[in-house]
Amino acid sequence: MAQQTPVAGETVPAPDPRPIVAGGSPRGLVQAGLRRLRGGELGALPVLVGLVVICVVFQSLNSNFLSPQNLSNLTLQVVSTGLMSCGVIMVLLLGEIDLSVGSVSGVSGAVLAVLAVNQGLPEPVAIALAVLTGALIGVVHGTIFAKVGVPAFVVTLAGLIGWQGAQLYLLGSDGTINVPYDGAIAYLTQTYFVPAVGWGIAVVAVGLYTGLTLYGERRRTAAGLPARSVAEVLLRAGLLAVPVFGGVAVLNLWNGVPLAFLIFLGFVVVFDLVLRKTRYGRMVFAVGGSAEAARRAGINVDLIRISVFALASTLAAVGGILAVSRGFAVSQSSGGGDVLMLAIAAAVIGGTSLFGGRGSAYSALLGGLVLGAITSGLYLLQMDSSVRYMITAAVLLVAVILDAVSRRSRRAHARG
Amino acid sequence: MAQQTPVAGETVPAPDPRPIVAGGSPRGLVQAGLRRLRGGELGALPVLVGLVVICVVFQSLNSNFLSPQNLSNLTLQVVSTGLMSCGVIMVLLLGEIDLSVGSVSGVSGAVLAVLAVNQGLPEPVAIALAVLTGALIGVVHGTIFAKVGVPAFVVTLAGLIGWQGAQLYLLGSDGTINVPYDGAIAYLTQTYFVPAVGWGIAVVAVGLYTGLTLYGERRRTAAGLPARSVAEVLLRAGLLAVPVFGGVAVLNLWNGVPLAFLIFLGFVVVFDLVLRKTRYGRMVFAVGGSAEAARRAGINVDLIRISVFALASTLAAVGGILAVSRGFAVSQSSGGGDVLMLAIAAAVIGGTSLFGGRGSAYSALLGGLVLGAITSGLYLLQMDSSVRYMITAAVLLVAVILDAVSRRSRRAHARG
């Protein structure tokens, strides 16, 4: 019997005739798009549509809604919670939850202010130490969860309460601590880029996306794998370019692109790449999909869990620092109130599943913008709190229903 | 070929020698207990131990902690959130979450006060309408979740915000509404039973438990099924009698057994029986374990989901009514603050899984008592709020770690 490698070519089956393949032609693309629409594989589209609807409605009610100034404010308003959302998404991908992000952001802000103002440390050093505090807190949470086996809900609930206590303790009887208007901390949110820089960033971003995607698809074609046509790649790049250049143009009409928003975008993009393109991200998805399967594949599940909780708390700390920067102060209520709910809600609205293994870093951006736009619009319309709450709830539901309906048809197709 | 029924006796296999069966002797019981301890099948035991530890520690720090007065207060303090927990447990068993219970309790309380005080309806009618409001709200939540497919997190988050708005709207600019100290509403929490009634209830409860269990085990023995020995049943009944009679004795030393606490216990017992002994309860567990398997078994999954959300909101409404009764007032902050977190936390601490299909109605009682005891003890010790927060977190963790460790060893044995 001849010895054969497992890769013997003898039995390559004929191509499967069943998949319905789209041609590279524009018509083919449209058909494939329609099919996805019906099949419910829409990705971020429903949320985007929801966002557009929200914008149109508010703009028609108050013409200031889409003014450059309001949009510029909006970009800054979503940054702090958005960063926390980013961390929450990592935890949700694991199929767990982190209730402590609000408190961690508050306590990190308090650490920052105490070090920078009361102790007189240089502000950048204080920032670094505050971030470090967040990371350490996350390691503690992760370890208690992964190694001791306390449910993440309870660990982070204890964190929610305990770190708030620590924050009160740190701030002491003084309560609020103001930070200088002109230090490194304040610059984080007070810096806007001149128009040219904004345009430059936009060009580089879209260019990099197009170039790298084209290169990737070329490699796939070279390897004989199904690949997107050049036309499709360019179409997608074009669709990306619209919001990017549009956004820069609008922001330049006011003060320019804010540094803080770029920081947020940077985190989102980096987390997206980490999740999709690295072994680490793959392992996070695997643990979220089936921890047991991941364990059997030799993945160190505990380590992944601890690292994810550490990341979440680190991002919460960064969010807390930006909140301090934006308010020039940290108070006993920093990180309290609805910060936690907003951070989790943004992730869920953006399409990240609470049950693990499904989601993307862009949820933080999209969900954050949806929530931010609703809030901002309702403030512009100036309603009674009671009415505002009710409308917020209604808009929230409407913004998600489209997504839900599309997902429902997908769910109907999925195996149990 | 002879036709045979599927129940042909021809091949009854010899009994499997592998299960390690405990004899009916006391020694056998102890051995089985130890084995369960090692195997991590402890049920509520770890939480009970946690509760005892908490009591011992606080009592040693402040001798008032176990005073009849304080314990009597404790029973009333846990009632309102405990009832909400009961509903939350149903939702958690489905593998979903209900963030709206706090707001629903608040809005139901507002409905109650507006109807009874402002509109002058008879108080019992107002109570009934407030409960109905809760039920309707739950049906709305459940329908949007089950039929439209919006994730329960988002539906109930919208509920959390929207019903709070409705509450503010109902209470209008007056804010707080006082209810009379001597109406039906107030009686719900102001009524205590005279000692004899307390003892009577205890005897009936323990007697019923023992009788029904003995009858059930007798039937099992008669049917040739493995059953608990009479000795074991009596031992269990004895273990139940200790807290029941002890509790009645202590409460009788103060005002007697409070009606409100009996209402709460009644709900817990009824829900436990419904969950364990009826088709409906079985279906709830099935949907929580695998919605797809339940669907294929012909269960109307949507209906179960809607009914569970309706139950959760109804219980939240009942909890809200008892909160109004206890505070003689409903205000704009009723049902806000940490009520939601406490309700969910009690369920989780009591051992109900956030991932569906595992838990029991008694979690509401046990978890509620753990949280209530921590709060009560810390208030007695009168610490700075910052320290109080931190200690609450620490005690919470410690109370759950025992459970977690035992569950961990169970998890290590479970299949992926």
Add this chain to the structure above:
Amino acid sequence: VTGCGTTTGGAAGGDGPSASVEEGFQVGLLLPESKTTRYEKFDRPFFEEAIADLCPNCTVAYQNADQDTSKQQSQAEAMLTEGVDVLVLDAVDAEAAASIVQQAQSQNVPVVAYDRLAQGGVDYYVSFDNHTIGTVQAQALIEALEAEEAGEDAEIVMINGSPTDPNAADYKAGAHEVLDGQVSIGMEYDTPDWSPDRAQQQMEQAITSIGADEIDGVYSANDGMASGVIAALKSAGVDDLPPVTGQDAELAGIQRIIAGDQYMTIYKAIQPEARTAAEMAIAAATGEEYDGGEFGLIEVEDAGGETVPAVLLDPVVVTEENIEDTVISDGYYSIEEICTDAYADTDFCTEAASS
């Protein structure tokens, strides 16, 4: 990072103090919360009335921050976007409000601090001083105790506001200034979220520790918590309630006062406060000097060391005796509102009905 960027202090927006009463302009009113009665029911309508009276062509934009600092910041930003010409700011957190003041000033929009002295160099300030309110509450409690001849060894329980609300710290400090040394404070609590339920539980623990009969008085920072305190006392079977303080003159609080359950509340004559704020706002927006009117202008210094021209009004203690002369005569509540069925047979209401 800043090498390629610029930090803009204030490039655009707001046309500065150039508005005129004839043409009208827009006034932004930012209030901190809606959970106590006063803001939605009185501050806002009184303020809008005053503006309509003083400047008929002006419009008022209004927002309520639900006790959330960052929400208030977003709301201020929305108003600046709207192009308001002056902001009247009742800060959720006076210190953290500095960012709002800063942002407004960078767009040349003047800021009037209302009720709480926002940091960052506001243009005018009108208020009842938080600290003073605490002292007045405490003073009233001491008087009540003296009337009952509880004297120096009286034992009281203190239920303060939320540990995460900076204003609560002011009330607390003011109250302590009076109470310390005068009475013994048996138990003292900070109450998360100003929650009446929490206040009730705290009171129950205090009763357990001290004993219901040993408590001679209760300092409660506001009316909502007073309702929880009274519920706890009632549930513990106390019929002859010790004096309980309050604040905000909520309707429910007034009703408890006439029923004899609550001793006092703090009534802030909001109408003059709102009118003063309106006058200040118009002056600031049009670039005129404000002289303080009937109350007289003084100067206060904020925590950042800036001097601010200010009007400080006196809070009024309301007990059963002076309800008629305060909340009713000011049109705050009507007799009908107070004397609902449940309170119809209180002394106060029978008297009111007969007169």
Add this chain to the structure above:
Amino acid sequence: MSEPVLELSGISKRFGAVQALSDVSLRVHPGEVVALLGDNGAGKSTLVKVIAGVNPADTGTLLWEGRPVTVNKPGDAQQLGIATIYQDLALCDNLDIVANLFLGGERTTAGVLDEVGMERRARELLDSLSVRIPSLRVPVASLSGGQRQIIAIARSLLGEPKVVMLDEPTAALGVAQTAQVLDLIERLRDQGLGVILISHNMADVRAVADRAVVLRLGRNAGDFRVEDTSYEEIVAAITGAADNPVARRAGRVAVPGSEEA
């Protein structure tokens, strides 16, 4: 021959971009065992789920005892009298064996679950399938693969079905259990039920099936009377070529003991 109890025609089903079934038809008579054969991914389980109402078809008609019916949810199929054993079993891992067996058809007395009655019946049923399970009160998550399979099979026998569909029922079963299940299928046939059996085990198929319907890439690819058809013919229909790995392996291997017991 009698009227078919179940008759499908023109069934098509698409998942996203995959056309899993195209224009499939199938007939089952009472007292007949129809084997549904096909390669992996041919669409057999999809067809079973269409009939069972788990994933309704996009197009196509379904005749039940000659009448057209629509089956949109599992309850519809159960009402008609179709019992199904799914390949992916569909058990509730958190429930114990008895609860899984009676899921959706619990017995009650006066509203209360009749646990004793159900447990006794479950014990009888499992004994008749000669499977050993240490305790009926453990969650099914802790069972072995074959034990789970037996639970699923036992479950379908609790109703009074007219058609039973078994999707690879013996895949995880031991030799003894497999023999029992084959006996069972024969008993069902003898009782006049229609049986649809999916299996990759040709020996089992040839042992019990009357007719074999072959699917290939989601289309009908043959309908044979098992008695009249050789093993090679059926395999050729399944793989779509006479030159297939089975034939090649058969030609090559001469390992002792491979005389296919």
Add this chain to the structure above:
Amino acid sequence: MSEPVLELSGISKRFGAVQALSDVSLRVHPGEVVALLGDNGAGKSTLVKVIAGVNPADTGTLLWEGRPVTVNKPGDAQQLGIATIYQDLALCDNLDIVANLFLGGERTTAGVLDEVGMERRARELLDSLSVRIPSLRVPVASLSGGQRQIIAIARSLLGEPKVVMLDEPTAALGVAQTAQVLDLIERLRDQGLGVILISHNMADVRAVADRAVVLRLGRNAGDFRVEDTSYEEIVAAITGAADNPVARRAGRVAVPGSEEA
């Protein structure tokens, strides 16, 4: 004969109140296919999980190439060179086929996943197992039972194992795929690997196994050279009696076509 690559002795394992394995021993030599046989619930999968480090044994020793080793987690076994295909597959349903194949052993270039390389390798591998899968980029949740099984098998071939354990690898496979997997097992043996094969299909076992180890109720119940042992002997060892359902069925059934192809 050469030194065993893997040798177990005295392995015991208890789950709660069930003693799943008692004092089990097993030896595997390089270039040898050992069939692990037993009734449903006999403890075969439990033994595989003990060796793979998924559920470490309570007691017992494990020798690897003569050295005692401890295997406490799956990583330990992989390090030694043990590749395992689990009966319950253990795939991540949310990941696509390529991601599942390379899970835990992803290829990267400069820290970035080499998706192109992995997808090409995956395509080659699956083609060699003659399975048709419409797209490699669908989540494995949407695959048919057999397709999932093939993914699990393909995955174990990606490392460079010295021992491969296959827990019912062909249970869900079509005839063609089964033939390919049997070919594959023979290739692995010829390359000098030790193979542990669990299967309830006696035909497959007799075709490729050299030795058969039987477990019954968690204990060793026989160790046979397959060439020298009859089908009936092995079945009797598995069921623990010569009078078993298989024998009874064989004695009873005379259906045409049951000559066991």
